[in-house]
Amino acid sequence: MTPSPWPLRPGETLLWEGAPAPGFHQRGKRLFLMVFGLPFLLIGIAVFFTGLHQLTQAASSSEAGLAVFFAAFGLPFLGLGGFLVFGPLVEARTASRYIRYALSTRAAYVLRTGPFPSLKVYPILPATALELEPGRLAGSVWLHARLERDSDGDLGTTRSGFENIADAEKVFLMIRELQDKAG
Structure with a gap:
């Protein structure tokens, strides 16, 4: 025992x-956060991959440095957008696994x-x-x-x-x- x-x-x-209870609760609040985070996610993806693409086209080290900076600039937007869009989904799946309640x-x-x-x-x-x-x-x-x-x-x-x-x-x-x- x-x-x-x-x-x-x-x-x-x-x-x-x-x-x-497992599942997606407070739908309005969660959907608002997800919709709010979607532009951040899309901008982050676009900036990051544009920077990577520019890195492959760079003719000099200064252009390569600018491309790396551009790709790194997109990472915070990518992270914030991913957190806002996918965070509620992860929480809906894991809250019932990691939280326990008791009343005495x-x-x-x-x-x-x-x-x-x-x-x-x-x-x-x-x-x-x-x-x-x-x-x-x-x-x-x-x-x-x-x-x-x-x-x-x-x-x-x-x-x-x-x-x-x-x-x-x-x-x-x-x-x-x-x-x-x-x-």
């Missing part, structure tokens, strides 16, 4: 375990494995702000929100919780029951 990845405290009972009688756990492992624990208290965001195929239960400043200094809300789970309503009601018992 494999050991549980959840660091439960004495007297704490595991009520639910799950993972994000005292806390909510979010375990991330893979390239950037982490374990986040959110205590369930009567004052815990709780939000249910239903979706077409899966919903999200948000347990924690905080204001953060972005690189421009603007305030934005960052939410944490169980994202894109199939039984979001059930988990939401379980957390409400825990809050009622604690309060």
Whole structure:
């Protein structure tokens, strides 16, 4: 039997375990990013291959250097465009593989494995702000929100919780029951 990845405290009972539902969620947001990234990808491809083509036609070392610079100039556009166009597709396939959720009688756990492992624990208290965001195929239960400043200094809300789970309503009601018992 494999050991549980959840660091439960004495007297704490595991009520639910799950993972994000596989698939392409938040279609509007994802499609917008993909369409926004497409020109970057196409420009990056065009600039990179134009630079490579010029490299094969270069008659002097200065022309070759300019062609290499031109090809290298296209790489950031190619990378950004590829990230925006293909990133949502990769995330749709891998999120359910690398993220696990658990709900206990005292806390909510979010375990991330893979390239950037982490374990986040959110205590369930009567004052815990709780939000249910239903979706077409899966919903999200948000347990924690905080204001953060972005690189421009603007305030934005960052939410944490169980994202894109199939039984979001059930988990939401379980957390409400825990809050009622604690309060």
